[in-house]
Amino acid sequence: xxxxxxxxxxxxxxxxxxxxxxxxxxxxxxxxxxxxxxxxxxxxxxxxxxxxxxxxxxxxxxxxxxxxxxxxxxxxxxxxxxxxxxxxxxxxxxxxxxxxxxxxxxxxxxxxxxxxxxxxxxxxxxxxxxxxxxxxxxxxxxxxxxxxxxxxxxxxxxxxxxxxxxxxxxxxxxxxxxxxxxxxxxxxxxxxxxxxxxxxxxxxxxxxxxxxxxxxxxxxxxxxxxxxxxxxxxxxxxxxxxxxxxxxxxxxxxxxxxxxxxxxxxxxxxxxxxxxxxxxxxxxxxxxxxxxxxxxxxxxxxxxxxxxxxxxxxxxxxxxxxxxxxxxxxxxxxxxxxxxxxxxxxxxxxxxxxxxxxxxxxxxxxxxxxxxxxxxxxxxxxxxxxxxxxxxxxxxxxxxxxxxxxxxxxxxxxxxxxxxxxxxxxxxxxxxxxxxxxxxxxxxxxxxxxxxxxxxxxxxxxxxxxxxxxxxxxxxxxxxxxxxxxxxxxxxxxxxxxxxxxxxxxxxxxxxxxxxxxxxxxxxxxxxxxxxxxxxxxxxxxxxxxxxxxxxx
Amino acid sequence: xxxxxxxxxxxxxxxxxxxxxxxxxxxxxxxxxxxxxxxxxxxxxxxxxxxxxxxxxxxxxxxxxxxxxxxxxxxxxxxxxxxxxxxxxxxxxxxxxxxxxxxxxxxxxxxxxxxxxxxxxxxxxxxxxxxxxxxxxxxx
Numbered sequence: 001x002x003x004x005x006x007x008x009x010x011x012x013x014x015x016x017x018x019x020x021x022x023x024x025x026x027x028x029x030x031x032x033x034x035x036x037x038x039x040x041x042x043x044x045x046x047x048x049x050x051x052x053x054x055x056x057x058x059x060x061x062x063x064x065x066x067x068x069x070x071x072x073x074x075x076x077x078x079x080x081x082x083x084x085x086x087x088x089x090x091x092x093x094x095x096x097x098x099x100x101x102x103x104x105x106x107x108x109x110x111x112x113x114x115x116x117x118x119x120x121x122x123x124x125x126x127x128x129x130x131x132x133x134x135x136x137x138x139x140x141x142x143x144x145x146x147x148x149x150x151x152x153x154x155x156x157x158x159x160x161x162x163x164x165x166x167x168x169x170x171x172x173x174x175x176x177x178x179x180x181x182x183x184x185x186x187x188x189x190x191x192x193x194x195x196x197x198x199x200x201x202x203x204x205x206x207x208x209x210x211x212x213x214x215x216x217x218x219x220x221x222x223x224x225x226x227x228x229x230x231x232x233x234x235x236x237x238x239x240x241x242x243x244x245x246x247x248x249x250x251x252x253x254x255x256x257x258x259x260x261x262x263x264x265x266x267x268x269x270x271x272x273x274x275x276x277x278x279x280x281x282x283x284x285x286x287x288x289x290x291x292x293x294x295x296x297x298x299x300x301x302x303x304x305x306x307x308x309x310x311x312x313x314x315x316x317x318x319x320x321x322x323x324x325x326x327x328x329x330x331x332x333x334x335x336x337x338x339x340x341x342x343x344x345x346x347x348x349x350x351x352x353x354x355x356x357x358x359x360x361x362x363x364x365x366x367x368x369x370x371x372x373x374x375x376x377x378x379x380x381x382x383x384x385x386x387x388x389x390x391x392x393x394x395x396x397x398x399x400x401x402x403x404x405x406x407x408x409x410x411x412x413x414x415x416x417x418x419x420x421x422x423x424x425x426x427x428x429x430x431x432x433x434x435x436x437x438x439x440x441x442x443x444x445x446x447x448x449x450x451x452x453x454x455x456x457x458x459x460x461x462x463x464x465x466x467x468x469x470x471x472x473x474x475x476x477x478x479x480x481x482x483x484x485x486x487x488x489x490x491x492x493x494x495x496x497x498x499x500x501x502x503x504x505x506x507x508x509x510x511x512x513x514x515x516x517x518x519x520x521x522x523x524x525x526x527x528x529x530x531x532x533x534x535x536x537x538x539x540x541x542x543x544x545x546x547x548x549x550x551x552x553x
Numbered sequence: 554x555x556x557x558x559x560x561x562x563x564x565x566x567x568x569x570x571x572x573x574x575x576x577x578x579x580x581x582x583x584x585x586x587x588x589x590x591x592x593x594x595x596x597x598x599x600x601x602x603x604x605x606x607x608x609x610x611x612x613x614x615x616x617x618x619x620x621x622x623x624x625x626x627x628x629x630x631x632x633x634x635x636x637x638x639x640x641x642x643x644x645x646x647x648x649x650x651x652x653x654x655x656x657x658x659x660x661x662x663x664x665x666x667x668x669x670x671x672x673x674x675x676x677x678x679x680x681x682x683x684x685x686x687x688x689x690x691x692x693x
Contacts, residue, residue, distance in 0.1 A: 010608060012578060020582070055570055057609070084567060110687060111570060134574050134680060137582045 002148050003027055003045045007036045007090060008053040013106060013135070017051065020137035021144060032062040033090045040098060046169055047101070049147060050094075051140075054087035054107040064089035085113040091127065099176040099206070102126045102147045106135055161346040163339035167331070172202075175328060179206035183323045184277060184297040186262075186305070189330030192414030195300040196260055198330070204256040207296050211255025214248045219261035227269055228285045237286020249282055252295045262299040262322075263308055270315045277321040297322075333411040333418055340407050343418070345381050348396065351423040352379045360430040361394065367434065368452035370394060389453040396429075397454050402462040409466055421465050428461050502540045505533070506547060514551045556693035561632050565683070565690050568624035572643075573683035575606045576617050577676040588673050589666065596660040599672060603650050603657060617679075618651040639686035646675040 004021075006014050006029040014029050027043055030036035040047055056063070063082045071078045082089065091103055105121070109131050112121070121127055130143060162172050175198065178185050185203065187195040196215055204213040221229055228237075232247030248257060259265070265273065276282050277297065281290045299322060306324075308314035336343060351357055364370070365377050370392070378393040380386075383403045386395050398406075411417055433455065505519070512518045516530030524532065537544060557565075579598035587595050605614035615623075621644065625633070633640060649671070656662035663669055 012575070012608075016579070016582075081563075084563070084570075107570075110684070110691070111566065113566075134577055134581055 001025065002048040002144075003043070004049045004051060004144075005030060005036070005039055005043070005047045006051045006053075007031075007087070008051075008106075009056045009058050010053075013051060013053060016135065016137055017140070021141055024144070032056065032058050032086075033064050033093055034062065036090060036094060037097075040094070040101075046164060048151065049144060050101060050103045051144075052087050052091060052103050052105050054085065054105060054111065054113075056083055056086035056090075058083070058086070064093055081113075088113070088121075095127075096177060098173060099180060100126060100173070102128065102151065104128045104130055104140070104143055104147070106130050106140070161343055163336065163342055165336070165338045168336075168339070171328065171330075175202055176206050178326055178328070179203040180208060182296070183326070184299065184321070186322050186324060186327035187298060187300040187330065188302060188327055189300075190302055190332045190412075190414055192416035193330040193332055194415050195330060196258060199256065199258040199298045199300065203298055204258075204296075207256055209255050209296055211253055211294075212251060213256045213258065214252035215258040215260065216248050217260040218264040221264075223266055226266065227272070230269065231272060231282050232284035232287075232291075234284055234286040237284075241286065244284075247284060249276060249293050249295060250291065254294055255296070257295040257297050259297070259299045261301060263301045263303040263305065263314065267313070267315065270318045274315065274318045274321060277318070333414045337407060341403075343415075344398075344403075344406065344422070347415070347419050347422050348381045348426070349379050351419060351426055352377075357423060357426045357430070360427065360434050363434045364430055364455075365394065370453055385451075385454060389451065393453060395454045396426075397456040399456070399459045399462075402457060402459050405462060405466055424465055425457055425461060428465075429455060429457050498540055501536075502542055505537055505540065506542060509537070509542075509544075509547050510550060514548055557635060557690040558632075561628075561635070562687070562690040564624065564628070565636065565687050568621070569683040569687045571607060572617060572620045572624060572647075573680045575620075576602055576679050578602050578606075580673075580676065588669055591663060591666065591669055595669070596663045599663055600657065600660065602676070603672075616651070618647045621647045636686060636690075639682040639689075642682045643679050646679050649675060 001023055003025045004017070005027050006017060008014065008029055009031050011029070014026060017024075017026060025045070027039060027045065027047060030039045036050075040050075060068075060079050060082075063079065063086060068078055068082070071082075073081065087105060087107070091105065094101075094103075103126060105127060107129065109129055112129075121129065128143060128147060130140060162168050179202065187199065189195055196217075200213050200215065216229065218226065227233075228241075228245070228247065230247050230249060232250055233241050233245050235241055235244050272282060276293045276295075280293050282293055283290055305314055305319050305322075309316045309319055333343070352361055361377055361379070370377060378390075379396065380393065381396045381398055383398050383400050385397060406418075406421075413420070508519045508522070509516075512522075516533045517527050520529035520533045521527040534544070578601070580595065580602050583595055583598060602617075604616050606617045606620050607615040609615070625640070625644075628636075650657070653662045653668070663672070
């Protein structure tokens with residue numbers, strides 16, 4: 001099922017579609033460009049396909065282009081001509097904002113207006129002509145289904161999960177537009193947020209460039225080798241340069257050059273890169289000859305380049321050439337709580353599709369007769385025990401507390417970290433089930449309810465995996481009055497509160513040099529109740545001797 | 554005879570769109586069995602296609618013959634001659650549809666299998682003729 005927008009001045013297509021494509025949802029139709037733009041921008045559901053008529057018998061004021069003064073012919077001729085070709089004008093106006101949106105132009109090739117370049121339209125990605133002499137519902141149905149299937153397939157191929165939130169949809173749209181342009185592009189965002197993945201899988205793919213995608217992480221290159229690596233080197237340029245070697249700018253010719261951590265580029269090399277952007281020229285190290293460059297440059301950083309300019313660490317002219325106005329910031333995993341469940345499911349499928357996990361899954365499926373055929377086992381994750389088993393499907397059951405812990409975790413390493421945690425979770429869970437022949441069945445000890453197609457993730461494993469990433473500060477470091485609260489799944493409120501109390505009393509003990517009466521005065525407003533404080537500390541398991549040693553030292 | 558002028562070609566393309574496309578808009582999707590045996594659905598579809606070939610946004614319905622007349626209005630004798638024989642065939646079918654008059658409006662005409670089969674043939678030939686005519690015009 002898909003959400004479809006019909007752009008048509010009449011209800012003919014809408015009626016036909018509602019009759020013959022009833023499995024899809026049709027958002028209210030748009031009657032002209034203005035309404036189409038409005039619907040696409042503000043639809044509460046993502047529009048996945050547009051059906052566009054060509055002839056629009058609408059008021060002259062609503063016809064594109066808005067400025068008709070330069071058009072040849074009498075006013076009547078101009079209006080008639082624009083009405084007959086309005087669909088294409090609408091397409092032309094919408095396309096830059098929605099480069100990935102499939103649009104079915106509902107006219108046959110032979111109905112294309114005279115002078116319209118049919119080849120250009122055919123070449124336009126995601127525009128399909130319904131090549132039929134009249135709009136046959138069956139032809140339309142076939143075309144719509146095939147487009148949606150293609151889209152579904154390509155979505156599955158995407159290695160970056162976009163999700164369904166408006167923010168991410170708009171980000172994807174923006175990147176698709178910027179990918180097609182000639183100008184450089186800056187990607188910012190925290191580590192692990194998918195900058196290099198996007199550069200390779202989204203921007204380069206949509207750039208329309210036939211050359212290679214070449215990525216360089218400038219943070220891993222020694223400064224002394226950076227110039228040769230970027231621009232190449234000629235034989236004899238320096239000791240050890242025994243042969244000409246091309247740089248990444250040459251290797252990415254006609255393609256995309258991705259420079260990660262651009263802030264690591266020295267000021268001298270920034271100047272050379274500026275020449276590449278300004279004049280499309282560069283000189284390999286040791287060469288007097290200028291080479292020409294032809295790259296789509298994408299740079300990434302998690303530093304503030306503006307701040308670096310102010311500090312004199314980054315050239316302002318280079319920053320200006322990098323097109324900072326269109327810089328795209330990728331959100332952290334923390335900022336994507338709205339689609340966290342989908343992200344979880346997506347990354348779980350990813351970690352199950354490769355390497356050791358794939359092997360473990362195959363062995364588990366074999367052992368329990370979950371035959372998966374050539375397509376492999378379909379993997380899902382749920383927080384409630386699913387209904388009936390489905391052939392070829394394995395469901396991981398995530399306890400609600402584990403789901404909550406994963407969702408609320410800070411994820412400083414973002415997607416990279418999430419992927420790693422999930423990969424480990426799958427490995428640890430399956431390995432005990434697969435390699436330990438005597439292991440109990442995956443779900444329930446009750447034989448009557450055993451479900452081999454449902455594998456629970458142990459809560460303990462989730463807790464331990466997340467704990468492995470928690471950085472516990474040294475009690476003596478940082479803010480001396482700060483108390484750290486680490487809430488773990490399945491931990492009672494009392495345990496958490498005792499932990500806080502313990503830390504607090506320890507800090508006070510250190511702060512007041514072990515003077516229990518002063519602490520009692522502070523806490524109980526009774527300067528003679530030090531004994532009570534000591535008792536409470538004992539109850540909490542605080543080792544006073546250790547603390548006394550620290551006070552003395 | 555000279556080539557088709559661009560204005561004539563454009564007019565014929567409009568006629569192909571307005572008449573050729575919508576004259577069989579709904580009924581073209583019905584199966585042959587339904588044409589042979591007749592049905593309320595078929596009657597409704599044909600009435601919609603022939604009596605309301607185009608419907609304006611304010612709900613005014615234009616029958617097929619009105620669309621045809623608007624399309625050829627002002628065409629010179631030479632242009633009509635240039636558009637023959639296809640235009641002649643189209644006109645003959647359109648006039649026959651018009652001649653059904655009240656019987657088509659009430660649906661009674663479509664109770665007759667012979668009328669139904671002729672209607673199907675007429676719709677198909679209008680589309681085919683307009684298609685051929687436009688192809689010929691575009692070739693110049």
